[in-house]
Amino acid sequence: xxxAIDNFLNKITMYRLTLYCLLAIWFxxxxxxxxxxxxxxxxxxxxxxALIFLVxxxxxxxxSAAFKVPSNTDSVYITSIILALIVSxxxxxxxxDVIFLSGALAIASKYILAINKKHIFNxxxxxxxxxxxxxxxxxxxxxxxxxxxxxxLVAGLLMVRKIQRFDLVFSFLLTSLTFIVGHSLLxxxxxxxxxxxxxxxxxxxxxxFVMLTEPAxxxxxxxxxxxxxxLVGVLFTPFINIIGFYFTPELALLTSNIFSYLINPKExxxxxxxxxxxxxxxxxxxIFSKNKEMKFQPxxxxxxxxxxEKKDNRGMRRYFTIASSPTExxxxxxxxxxxxxxxxxxxxxxxIEGKTIIASQLAGDFTLSRDKKKKLVFLAGGIGVTPFRSxxxxxxxKKEKRDxxxxxxNKSFSDIAYEDIFxxxxxxxxxxxxxxxxxxxxxxxxxxxxxxxITMDMIKNxxxxxxxxxxxxxxxxxxxxxxxxxxxxxxxxxxxIKTDFFPGFA
Numbered sequence: 001x002x003x004a005i006d007n008f009l010n011k012i013t014m015y016r017l018t019l020y021c022l023l024a025i026w027f028x029x030x031x032x033x034x035x036x037x038x039x040x041x042x043x044x045x046x047x048x049x050a051l052i053f054l055v056x057x058x059x060x061x062x063x064s065a066a067f068k069v070p071s072n073t074d075s076v077y078i079t080s081i082i083l084a085l086i087v088s089x090x091x092x093x094x095x096x097d098v099i100f101l102s103g104a105l106a107i108a109s110k111y112i113l114a115i116n117k118k119h120i121f122n123x124x125x126x127x128x129x130x131x132x133x134x135x136x137x138x139x140x141x142x143x144x145x146x147x148x149x150x151x152x153l154v155a156g157l158l159m160v161r162k163i164q165r166f167d168l169v170f171s172f173l174l175t176s177l178t179f180i181v182g183h184s185l186l187x188x189x190x191x192x193x194x195x196x197x198x199x200x201x202x203x204x205x206x207x208x209f210v211m212l213t214e215p216a217x218x219x220x221x222x223x224x225x226x227x228x229x230x231l232v233g234v235l236f237t238p239f240i241n242i243i244g245f246y247f248t249p250e251l252a253l254l255t256s257n258i259f260s261y262l263i264n265p266k267e268x269x270x271x272x273x274x275x276x277x278x279x280x281x282x283x284x285x286x287i288f289s290k291n292k293e294m295k296f297q298p299x300x301x302x303x304x305x306x307x308x309e310k311k312d313n314r315g316m317r318r319y320f321t322i323a324s325s326p327t328e329x330x331x332x333x334x335x336x337x338x339x340x341x342x343x344x345x346x347x348x349x350x351x352i353e354g355k356t357i358i359a360s361q362l363a364g365d366f367t368l369s370r371d372k373k374k375k376l377v378f379l380a381g382g383i384g385v386t387p388f389r390s391x392x393x394x395x396x397x398k399k400e401k402r403d404x405x406x407x408x409x410n411k412s413f414s415d416i417a418y419e420d421i422f423x424x425x426x427x428x429x430x431x432x433x434x435x436x437x438x439x440x441x442x443x444x445x446x447x448x449x450x451x452x453x454i455t456m457d458m459i460k461n462x463x464x465x466x467x468x469x470x471x472x473x474x475x476x477x478x479x480x481x482x483x484x485x486x487x488x489x490x491x492x493x494x495x496x497i498k499t500d501f502f503p504g505f506a
Contacts, residue, residue, distance in 0.1 A: 006477060009162045013314045014215070015074040017162050021155035022081040022210070025143070028151040029085070037147045040089045048089035048099060049081075055103035056080035063111040069358075072305065074315050079106050082124040082210065086203070086250075088140040098137045102127040118267050118360060121257045122217050125250040132248075141249060144203035156209025168218060168225040169208045175233030176204065183239055203249055207236060211249075215303070217257045219264040220363035227263075232256045268360040269294060271331055273353050279334065280417040283383060285323065286348070288331045288357065298325055298394040299387040299500075300364035304333070306357050308347035318344055321364075321474075321500075323386040323418075327397035331359070334417060336383040366474065366500040368394075368402075374470055377463060378406035379454060379483055381475025382415065387500060388474065389418045392425045401429050405463055407454050409436040409475075413443045434462060454483075456490050467491060474500035 009017065026049065033042045056076055064071040080103065087102055088095060106127025110119045113126070128139040143152065160169050177198065184194040198204050203211075212218070212232055219225050234240060235252035247255070271288035279285050301321040308316060324332035337345060351357070368391055369376065378388050385408055395402060410416050416435065425431040435449040436458075443449060450458060459466055471492060473483045480499045487497050 003478070005158070005161070006481075009158070010477060012162075013074075013317065014159075014163050015072070015078065015315050015317060016313055018159055018210075019074050019078050019081070021159055022078060022085070025148070025151050025155055026081055026085060029143070029148055032147050038142070038145065040142065044089045044092050045084075047092040048087065048095075049084040051092065051096070051099045052083045052087065052103045053077070053080045055100050056083070056107050059104045059107040060110075063108060067111050069111075071307075072316060073311075075110075076107065079123045079127075083127060085143040085206070086124065086128060086139045086141045088137075089142065095137070097135055098131055101135065102131040102139075105130050115261075115267070119216060120261050121254050122211060122214050122250075125211060125253045125257075129248070129250040129254055132250075138248065139250060141203040141206070143206045144201060146200045149200050149205065152205045152209065156205060160209055160213060163213060163215070165213050165218075165225065167222050168213060168229045171226040171229030172208050172212055172233040172236070173204075175230040176236050179234060179237040179240070183237070204236075207232070207249055207253070211253055215361055215363075217260055219260050220300075220361070221264075222365045224260075224263055228256060228260050231259055268358055269331075270356050271359055273351055273355050273357065274330060275353065276351070281412070281414040282337045283415070283417050284335055284337070284349075286333050286335060286351070288333075288359075290329075290331055294331070294362070296322060296326055296362055297364075297367040298390040299367040300362055301387075302359045302363070303361040304357055304359050306344060306347050306351070308343060310343055312343040314342045314344055316344060316347075321386040321390070323389045325390050325393035325397055327394055334383055334386045334389070364500075366472065366498060367391075369470060372400065372402060375403040375465065375468055376405075377459070377466065377469045377471045378404060378408075379471060379473045379475075380406065380408045381479045382410060383417070384475030384479070384500070385417060386474075388472070389421055392429075392431065393421055395429055395431075396421070396425055399428075402431075404429075405432040405434065405469075407434045407436055407459070409452055409454050410438070412437060412439040412441065413447065413449075456486050459490070470496045470498065472498045472500070 029038060030042060030045050032038045033040055033045055056079060060071055060076045083102055083106060087098060092099060106123040109121055109123050109126045113120055132138045160166055177195070180194055180198050181191065183189075184191045212229065219228050232252055235247045235255055236249060238246070240247065270291050272291070273286060274289050275287040277285045277287065299321070301319050303317055303319050305317050320333040320335065322331060323334040324330060335345070335348065337349060341349065366387055380388050388406060406422070408416070408422070422433045426433055436452045436454050437443065437449050438452040440451065463469065471487055473480050484497055484499050488494060
C-alpha cells in the first residue's frame with residue numbers, strides 16, 4: 001500500500017499535490033454542506049470560493065506584470081483555496097470587503113513584503129490577519145470541524161509524506177497538545193472535552209499539515225524546523241498570551257514566520273546559464289553564473305523555477321541538489337533526462353546560454369559531519385550522486401582528508417557521472433570509490449567495478465568497521481528506503497544513517 005502511495009507521490013510535484021488535496025478538502029466540505037453537516041449553505045461556499053479565486057488571480061496578474069517575474073499559478077491557486085477554507089463563507093455578498101481585501105493582501109504580500117525577492121509571511125495567514133485588523137472581521141477557520149477532520153487528516157498525511165516534513169508537524173502537534181493537556185490538568189478542566197476541542201473542533205490539523213509546512217516560510221534544516229514547530233505550537237494554544245494579548249491561529253503563524261526568517265534568511269537568485277554539458281548517458285551539467293554570492297553547505301538543495309508555456313501536471317518548479325562545491329565560482333546542477341520528459345524538463349533541456357532560471361529555498365541536512373574524524377560511507381544511486389560530487393569536490397579544494405568509502409551504483413558504465421572528480425579524490429585524498437554496475441557491457445579494460453546491485457554482504461566484506469561509520473544514502477526514494485531498512489537490520493544505529501530526501505525526483 002505504501003509503495004503504491006509513494007509511486008503516486010513520485011509522479012507529482014509538491015505544489016500540484018497540495019493543490020489537489022486542498023481542492024479535495026473544499027469539495028468534501030461542499031458535499032457536507034449539501035447534507036446540512038456544515039452550518040454554511042452550498043451556494044455561499046461556491047460564491048466565496050469563486051470570488052476569492054478571481055481576486056487572487058487578478059491581483060497576481062497585476063503584480064507579476066509590474067514586478068516582471070514569472071507567476072507560479074499553482075501557488076496562487078493554493079493560496080486562494082486556503083483562504084476559501086478559513087474565511088467565513090456565510091452571506092458572502094454581505095462579506096465582500098473581507099473576501100476582496102484578504103485575497104488581495106495575501107497575494108500582494110508575496111511581492112511587497114519580500115526581502116531579496118523572498119516573501120516573509122505565509123500569504124493566506126497575512127491576508128486574513130491584516131484584513132481582520134482593518135475591518136474587525138476575523139477568519140472563522142471553518143475547516144476545523146468534526147466532519148472535516150477525516151479528509152484533512154488523509155490529505156494532510158499525503159502532503160507531509162511527499163515533502164518529508166514529519167519532524168516539523170510532530171513538533172507542533174506534540175507541543176500544542178502537551179500545553180493543552182498540562183493546562184487542563186493544572187486547572188482541573190474536563191480533559192476529554194479539551195482534547196476533543198483541540199483535535200477535532202479547531203484548525204489544529206489543518207494548521208499542522210497545510211499552513212505550517214509552507215516551504216517558503218519554514219526553516220531549512222531539521223533542528224530549526226523542530227524549534228519552529230514548537231514555537232507555533234506554543235503560540236497556537238488558546239490560553240497563551242503576551243501582556244494580555246492572545247494569538248489567533250494566523251497570528252501565531254505570522255509571529256513564527258518572523259522567527260523563521262531571522263534564523264534562516266532566504267532569498268531568490270537569478271542565475272544565468274553559462275554552459276550545458278553532457279557528462280553521462282542522458283545526464284547533463286547545467287552550469288550557472290551567480291548574480292550574487294551565496295553561502296551553502298555541500299549536499300544542500302534548492303528549488304528551481306523555470307517559467308514555460310503549456311505546463312503539464314508537474315508545473316514550473318523542481319528541486320535539484322547543488323552539484324557544485326561552495327568553493328567553485330559557478331552553481332552546477334546535474335539533471336537526468338528520461339523518455340517522455342515533463343514540460344519542465346523539456347523547457348530546461350531547451351534553455352540556451354544567456355537565459356536565466358530562478359533558484360530559491362536553500363535547504364537540506366544531508367551535509368558532511370562536522371567531526372572530521374568520523375568515518376563515512378556514501379551510497380549513491382544514479383543521479384543521486386550529485387550531493388556527493390559537491391562534498392568530494394569541496395574536500396578536494398580544501399585539501400581535507402577524510403576516511404570515506406563510496407559505493408556508486410549505475411546500470412552501465414555510460415551512466416557514470418563525475419568520474420574525473422572521483423578519480424582525483426582517490427589519488428589525492430585516498431577516498432575509496434567502488435563502482436557497482438548492473439551491466440558489464442561496454443566497460444573498458446582495467447576499470448574496476450563490482451557486479452550490482454549493492455548488497456549488505458558487499459558492504460560487510462569491503463567495510464569491516466561498518467558499525468563505526470556514518471552512512472549517507474542518496475538516490476531514488478525506493479532505494480533510499482530499502483537501504484535504510486537493510487542497514488538497520490545490519491545493526492547500524494539509525495543515528496548513523498543519513499538519508500537524502502532526494503529532491504530531483506520530487
